[in-house]
Amino acid sequence: MENKAFGKSIFGGYNRDEVDQYRQQTDDLINRQKLKIADLENRLQKAENRIGKLEEIENKLMDTIKDAESAGSRELERVKKEGVNIISQSEKDAELTVHSAKEKASKILEEAHLTYQKKMDALQDEIKKMEHFYLLVENHASKLISEMSSTLELTQDGLEKMKSARKVAYLEQDFFKRQNQRLSNLIQEDIKNTEEDNTENSKSFFDELN
Numbered sequence: 001m002e003n004k005a006f007g008k009s010i011f012g013g014y015n016r017d018e019v020d021q022y023r024q025q026t027d028d029l030i031n032r033q034k035l036k037i038a039d040l041e042n043r044l045q046k047a048e049n050r051i052g053k054l055e056e057i058e059n060k061l062m063d064t065i066k067d068a069e070s071a072g073s074r075e076l077e078r079v080k081k082e083g084v085n086i087i088s089q090s091e092k093d094a095e096l097t098v099h100s101a102k103e104k105a106s107k108i109l110e111e112a113h114l115t116y117q118k119k120m121d122a123l124q125d126e127i128k129k130m131e132h133f134y135l136l137v138e139n140h141a142s143k144l145i146s147e148m149s150s151t152l153e154l155t156q157d158g159l160e161k162m163k164s165a166r167k168v169a170y171l172e173q174d175f176f177k178r179q180n181q182r183l184s185n186l187i188q189e190d191i192k193n194t195e196e197d198n199t200e201n202s203k204s205f206f207d208e209l210n
Contacts, residue, residue, distance in 0.1 A: 123186065
């Protein structure tokens with residue numbers, strides 16, 4: 001188009017038809033270029049619109065990510081605090097449980113000790129009574145033998161009576177010895193039973209505690 005050459009007319013000047021044709025071609029070219037430019041501008045506008053939408057989406061995504069991170073941080077902090085509170089409460093509950101267990105165990109042992117002491121005191125009183133009775137019988141037998149020795153003649157009959165009285169005294173003495181041994185055995189058996197009861201009570205208590 002830039003190097004277009006026009007022919008000369010008969011009367012001088014350029015050929016009118018060629019000029020008109022050139023103008024038409026130029027107009028057509030300009031129109032086509034305008035259409036291309038308009039199309040490119042339209043495409044550019046669409047591209048810019050898409051870029052704008054993408055940027056808007058990106059901004060929304062960034063805001064969503066920030067909100068999620070912020071919410072996650074708050075939730076993490078809340079969980080941490082809740083965990084600390086749970087641990088603290090668990091420690092307090094454990095301390096209360098141990099304290100209660102110690103108090104209950106101490107009470108059980110104290111009651112067992114009092115029961116054992118009462119039984120021991122009762123048995124000791126019984127032993128003292130038996131020992132006192134044994135002494136009375138022994139003194140009575142000795143007195144009887146002494147009186148018989150001083151009043152009876154030393155005859156065979158008197159000697160037999162003295163032997164019988166002494167035998168009775170020995171039998172009574174042996175009887176009270178056996179009674180004393182029986183009481184001693186009862187005391188040992190009661191001590192053993194009391195210890196077993198205490199052990200069983202303690203075991204039951206700690207089984208309940210667990």
